[in-house]
Amino acid sequence: MAPQPGQGGRVMRSGRVLGDGRYVLDRCLGNGGMGHVWLALDRTLDKPVAIKLLDMHRIRQRNRRPALTEDMHARFEKEWQSMARIDSPYVVAIRDRGEDAGQVYLVMDYVDGNSLATYMGEGVSLTLEQTVRWSVQVCEGLADASDVEVVHRDIKPANIMINERGNAKIVDFGLARLLDMSETRGAGAGATWQYAAPERWDNQPGDHLSDLYSLGCVMYEMLTGNPPFSSRDGDILSIGAMHLRRMPVPPPKVRRGVPEKLSELVMNLLAKKPEHRPQHARAVIRRIRQVEHTPVAGADGSGPLVPADAFHVNTDYVERIQELERRIRELRLRNPESHPSVVEARFELAELTGRSGDSRGAADRFENLGEDCKRYFGPGDPRALDAFDAMARWIASPS
Template sequence: MDTSKLIGGRFRVKDRPVSGAMGDVWPAEDTRLGRTVALKFLARKRLRHQGAPTEFTDWTVKKFEWESVAMARVSHAHVAQIYDTGEHEGELYIVMEYIQGKSLAGHLREGPALPLERTVRWTQEICEGLDAAHSREVIHHDIKPDNIMITHEGKVKIVDFGLASFADATQSHTGVGTALYKAPERWCGSAGSVSSDLYSVGCVLYEMLTRRPPFGSPQDDFMTVGRMHQDNLPAPPSAHRPGVPDQIDHIVRILLAKDPGERPQSAEAVVRAMSDIQHSLGFDDLSTALGRTDLSDATESNAGHSDRIRELDQRIFELELRFGPYGQAVIETRMEHAELTGQSGDTRGAAALYNRLGRDCQEYFGPYDTRVLNAFEGVARWIARSGAK
């Protein structure tokens, strides 16, 4: 494709594309409005040259057109915005919001485990975006870490509505979706629904907590993973990551219920649940204190700390079994864990860990105990460091 010409009479390609199996995404300048956009091209000619069956190529064209209509229906801060569509040299394209950041999948592959505060907050934002889509009768069908972008400011953007269907339409898409995140009923021929999107959210939340999907791995056979979704019960996240609170184990269990009727009835209900968890764990007060999230915390974190952080997670669990949750060795290790989290670059996560420790000690020892004061000093110190970045 010749990118030396203005595309659509206004878009000038700025850099090399990010290429996928069925298309490419190019950063481009909108010369009329003076902003950077993303041009998502369907590589229809490439598919034909590679020998793709005509039926498959026709389906990808419909899928591509479907994506533009679906995204145009939804306007929300946590859903990537679509601006326009067009055709250039026989190739279809969508003009989309340009997102500076990286996918949730990238965050899960790199650096230490996500702090609980960030996991809860991102899950809430995913569901806020989904609730906006569902309210417009748009079902995503392919919620997974690769389709969730995290901006440099630390905000969620849901992308790739290419498999989306409208709840008021007859098109089912029963055969599509990503195996690791696909709801049990969809393996049995169901068209999918709000509930199946929420099951996928449960899979993503599980992976954010444990660094593994609830069933299978990318190397497993497609149908083997499908049988796991239909027949197996996952271990609670706390079994893989000691310290995950009961409230989070509970919401994961409900989201991953085999029967769609036993899952939350709406994405809004999950938003409320995650908000309650933020409040109960003290994360909402922390968010107010920190203000806007700067994701330089996450993107600059030192992955070299990750092994030690995981060791401390396990150490805290073992010490609590021996000495109880308020033993001095437990408190000292929790402080070390919070401190190392901050040193890894995750200042927000460090403040969240200190904040929870301070609240726990306050409840048990009283508000003026030295351990309480030391924990809240840690909160203030890491909040200050976050603001200085």
């Protein structure tokens, strides 16, 4: 990893020590408009942590307002204390903060995983089980933050991490308030503003209901593969006008297989006026759970099922799906994608997805698997043909 510039051109390198020798930088995990995120070793606890360094010099240069940096420094001190109050398994915990040569930094738990943004986009949607699981977990995190009167203000796929166990964790609570002090928006802000509530476009600070609107945008993308509003040329003002004045096409009209109750919830979350949205994250959780179905088994293992044409999530399969996801991740760490163990596990996961009540998700998984098998083994390989046969079977299935 190339060295990253810091305050006044100061270079951050692997091996650099922060916090009076406690934290040793390992590698840069990502760059942003406000600085860098590094993987580091906490020598005191002997564990990996993530360190977000805010480059005040860069922010001052970008905004041409010397006083802004001092204002942001004071705000940073206030915000990190607010973030540290959040106690939730679905929010990345803030452990420490400090300053080094003009750079203030936050120390937080390291999440071994990828952002939600890597799982979808450009027409790629999630399965119903993933959508329900991660939406509920994000809601739990928002609810826990609301309990201590903390608002995120920048809920988007890039700020939702999926860890190695397949669970969601929210990052960057409060940092959007620092960006709000900027007079101008950088070119990279467009993706963030695809998920911003109408009141935020009206220059209002927003509250927990604004976070729920942003969650609605994320859920819309989970279900359809695209945010509710976008512009071909990336024009931010056009996107803003849509958030202010237009309602998106309901998810079932964009992509087959979306339960009506889930679609209604998403459209409620996207209401233009905050008072017309669900009023608390826990109310949203209750409505998401309505998509789940637990069969009541009889003595012979049979039990009542939902109607055949009703898309749902059968909770009997959730643990097996999550376990398979974890096993596939571990197999991929040890083997190439074409290894028989990886391919076999993906077949099993696709089939379980269909059995859980998500025929569309199963068809998508089998289609991706078939295309991969064609590339690995050739178009006539039995594994590719089996995957496409299974895809056709689930497409024809009513649920």
